[in-house]
Amino acid sequence: MIRYIHALTLFWSTAIGAEMEYRTNFIIATLTSLLGLVGAIFTLSLFYQEDYAFAGWSWQEAMLVLGFYTVLEGVSASFLAPNLSRIVNHVRDGTLDFVLLKPIDSQFWLSLRNCSPWGLSSMVVGVAMIIYGGTQRQPDPLPLYAYLQGIIPAMLGIVVLYSIWFVLGATTIWFVKIYNATEALRAVLEAGRFPIQGYVGVWRSVLTFVIPVAFMTTVPAEAMLGRATWSWMVAAALLAVGLFTASRLFWRFALRYYTSASS
Amino acid sequence: MKWIWERARTILSVNFATMVEYRVELLFWMLATSLPLIMMGLWILAVRRGEFSMDETEVARYFLAAFLVRQFSIVWVIYEFEWYVVQGRLSPFLLQPLDPVWRFLGAHLSEQVARAPFVALMVVLFIVMYPASLSVSIDQPDLWWLPSWRAVLGAIVAIYAAFLTRFALQYTMAMASFWIEKPTSLENFLYIPYVYLSGIIAPLDLYPDAVRQIAIWTPFPYVVWFPATVLVEQNTIPFAQGVAVLLGWTLLFVVLNRFFWRVGLRRYSAMGA
Numbered sequence: 001m002i003r004y005i006h007a008l009t010l011f012w013s014t015a016i017g018a019e020m021e022y023r024t025n026f027i028i029a030t031l032t033s034l035l036g037l038v039g040a041i042f043t044l045s046l047f048y049q050e051d052y053a054f055a056g057w058s059w060q061e062a063m064l065v066l067g068f069y070t071v072l073e074g075v076s077a078s079f080l081a082p083n084l085s086r087i088v089n090h091v092r093d094g095t096l097d098f099v100l101l102k103p104i105d106s107q108f109w110l111s112l113r114n115c116s117p118w119g120l121s122s123m124v125v126g127v128a129m130i131i132y133g134g135t136q137r138q139p140d141p142l143p144l145y146a147y148l149q150g151i152i153p154a155m156l157g158i159v160v161l162y163s164i165w166f167v168l169g170a171t172t173i174w175f176v177k178i179y180n181a182t183e184a185l186r187a188v189l190e191a192g193r194f195p196i197q198g199y200v201g202v203w204r205s206v207l208t209f210v211i212p213v214a215f216m217t218t219v220p221a222e223a224m225l226g227r228a229t230w231s232w233m234v235a236a237a238l239l240a241v242g243l244f245t246a247s248r249l250f251w252r253f254a255l256r257y258y259t260s261a262s263s
Numbered sequence: 264m265k266w267i268w269e270r271a272r273t274i275l276s277v278n279f280a281t282m283v284e285y286r287v288e289l290l291f292w293m294l295a296t297s298l299p300l301i302m303m304g305l306w307i308l309a310v311r312r313g314e315f316s317m318d319e320t321e322v323a324r325y326f327l328a329a330f331l332v333r334q335f336s337i338v339w340v341i342y343e344f345e346w347y348v349v350q351g352r353l354s355p356f357l358l359q360p361l362d363p364v365w366r367f368l369g370a371h372l373s374e375q376v377a378r379a380p381f382v383a384l385m386v387v388l389f390i391v392m393y394p395a396s397l398s399v400s401i402d403q404p405d406l407w408w409l410p411s412w413r414a415v416l417g418a419i420v421a422i423y424a425a426f427l428t429r430f431a432l433q434y435t436m437a438m439a440s441f442w443i444e445k446p447t448s449l450e451n452f453l454y455i456p457y458v459y460l461s462g463i464i465a466p467l468d469l470y471p472d473a474v475r476q477i478a479i480w481t482p483f484p485y486v487v488w489f490p491a492t493v494l495v496e497q498n499t500i501p502f503a504q505g506v507a508v509l510l511g512w513t514l515l516f517v518v519l520n521r522f523f524w525r526v527g528l529r530r531y532s533a534m535g536a
Contacts, residue, residue, distance in 0.1 A: 028448040032455060039459035042474075046465050047305070052313025175287040184294035191301045200311075202392045203304030 007104060012115050015082070019116045026117065033074075033121040037129075040066055040193060047198070054198035060137045062195060064221040067129030068154060069193045072216055073186070074122030075158055080165045081182045082114040091172045096258060107251050111166060134224065142224060150224035153233065156240040157216035161189070163243035164211075166251070173254040192217035215239055270361065274369035279377060281370075289374070293381045296337060299329040300389055302464050307393065315469060321497070323396035324408070325466045327389060328491035332418075333463065334382045335375055336426040336486060340367045341450045344437035349444070353531065364434065371430065414496045421490035421502070424509035429486055431516035438520060441527030456481065462488025468499070482512040 020026070044066060048059055057065070087110050090096040100106050130150070134142040168181040191199075191207050196214040199207060208214040215236045222228040303326035309315065310322050317325070344367070347353040356363040390397055399406040410418070436453070439446035458464065460483040467475050467488045478484050489505040492498035498505070 022445055024443065025445050025448050028452055032448070032452045035452070035455045039455050042459060043464045046469060047309055047313075049471065050314045052309055052315070055312075171287070180288060180291045180295055184291035187295045187297055188301075190298055191304075194305055198308065199304040200308040200393070203301075206392075 004104070004108065008112060011113050015114045016117055019118070029118045030121045033125055036122075037070070037125050040070070043193070047194075054195045056197055057195045058138060060133045061221065061225060063129055063133035063136075064150075064224055065195050065217050066193055067126045067133060068150075068157070068217040068220050069189075070126030070129060071123050071154070072126075072157065072161060072189065072192070074119035074124075074126060076119065076161065076165075076182070076186060076189070077122060078117065078119030079112070079115050080162065080185075082116045083111055084165070084169050084182045086110070086114055087169050088172050091258070100255070106255075107166070107248060110169075111162070130224075146224045146226065149226065150220045153215075153220040153223045153228065153236055156236045157220055159240040160212055160215055160236075160243055161185075163240075163247040166247045167243075170247075170251050170254040173258050189213060189216070195221070212239055270365070271369070274366060275373050278370040279373035289378050290381055292337065293334065293378060293385060296333050297330065297385070298458070298463050299326045299333060300385070302326060303389070303393070306465065306469075317466065317468060319401045320395050320398055320408070321495070322466070323393050324495045325491060325497075327386060327396055328418075328494040329463060329466075329487055330389075331382065331386070331494070332422050332425065332487050332490040334378065335422050336429050336490075337375075338371065338426070338429045338433045340371070340430060341433050341437040341447055343367060343370070344434070345440045345446055348440040348531065357528075367434070368430065371426075410494055410496065414494055417502055418490055418494035421493045421506060421509070424506050424513070425486040425490050428482055428509045428513045428516070431513045431520060432482070435516045435520040435523065438523035438527050441523075441530045457483055457486075460484060461486055462491065466492070482509070485509050485512070 044059075044062055047054065048062075053059070054062055090099060090110075099109055102109060130147070134147065165182070165185055168185060171181075188211050191203075191211075192213040196204055196207055196218040204214075219228055219232055219236050223233065303323055306322045306326065307319050310317055311319055344353075347356070347363075353363065356366065395401055395404055397408055398404045399408045432453075433450065436449050437446060439449060460478040460481055462484055467478065467484055470478070475484075485500075485505055485508050489498065489500050489509075492500070493502060493505070500508075
């Protein structure tokens with residue numbers, strides 16, 4: 001365990017050091033996420049302009065969902081996206097051999113080897129939105145413990161997202177060139193900007209059962225509002241554990257099909 | 264004339280073969296641009312319950328059209344160009360008696376052909392998910408709606424004008440590769456006004472007037488909203504005017520592009536240059 005934490009600090013300090021060489025990029029990335037914030041709020045306002053509201057969600061409550069989404073987007077930009085292109089390159093170049101030979105879990109290495117500061121601004125903006133939504137909520141602002149209630153389902157949401165991402169990433173063993181799997185995942189995730197109750201029937205089922213976007217943003221927001229039922233929370237936990245286990249099993253299965261560059 | 268045809272055929276067939284080789288990547292690309300279909304699920308319910316100026320079938324049809332428009336105007340040249348410049352792979356192309364822009368353009372066109380079957384599948388999927396998108400109106404679910412031939416031809420012209428505008432804009436930004444290391448971050452930045460002002464998230468008819476009037480001064484509404492409304496025969500921008508605006512923007516970007524290409528090439532100092 002200690003060994004893994006130690007490895008992690010080494011991984012990330014070198015990765016951030018490398019990324020910081022592109023400082024202008026950091027500024028552009030921050031501007032981009034601020035502009036994106038304006039756009040996201042604008043989109044939400046389009047729905048709320050004609051006395052319409054997503055069923056059961058006031059403007060401030062919908063802002064919580066958008067906040068959780070923005071945090072997830074940051075997590076994906078900082079931790080998921082930078083690692084995927086590496087995995088693909090390892091498989092393409094046959095250098096995955098070196099990873100497999102290391103005395104460290106290969107899924108751990110591949111998932112966390114890299115990180116980039118680009119997602120940081122999104123994470124900060126997302127948390128700010130959650131605080132805004134919570135404090136401005138009508139009729140009463142949310143109590144402090146409500147924020148704590150949101151944390152566990154949000155973590156489960158991240159695990160769900162990670163597991164789906166890693167399974168997609170592992171398919172590179174067969175399909176090789178899947179650089180934009182992250183893009184695809186991010187696009188589908190965009191559905192999580194809005195509460196699941198805003199969608200018409202069929203979409204709602206797809207976003208709950210096929211691509212469990214509902215568990216990533218709507219459920220944490222409901223938990224904060226004290227509206228999440230136990231059955232939803234249990235489902236979220238089971239889903240997270242199930243998908244994570246599936247991702248590990250799938251990676252082992254995929255490795256059996258890996259034919260390195262030399263063998 | 265004959266040599267143009269031969270070169271075009273070679274470029275297209277080579278690129279097509281490459282694209283087909285990596286089919287799964289195409290599938291991911293298509294998912295990556297499915298935002299209109301997500302928004303469709305929200306707007307159908309919104310117009311059903313709220314007081315908006317469009318009805319369910321109009322909205323559903325609009326988003327299917329916007330999805331199609333987007334699929335055939337996807338541009339990624341900046342990613343490729345950045346890679347070529349950073350890796351120095353642009354050098355061999357400079358020796359050839361053919362401007363590299365044709366190679367990139369060819370890659371985009373053949374990719375569209377390779378993607379077409381996936382797009383068709385996706386459209387079918389969404390019609391299954393919401394069958395009323397092909398009805399004349401929600402009150403007459405059995406009466407089929409199909410675009411007229413005029414609308415289809417008009418939309419094809421509008422879509423390719425939009426594609427050219429987007430390509431010219433992005434290829435111009437790609438020229439920044441000669442000066443900065445990651446021009447793709449510029450693309451990520453410009454992608455935001457593109458998403459929010461082009462009509463991917465909602466038809467511009469549902470925008471507040473003030474926002475719409477500002478948006479119309481940018482090229483963005485013309486690259487999605489205009490072709491999509493032409494296809495569903497509800498365009499508020501007259502067809503000739505829309506196409507003229509698109510070609511005007513394209514021309515502007517082409518002029519800028521040629522200028523920066525010449526200046527940039529002088530700065531290009533990768534291996535072998």
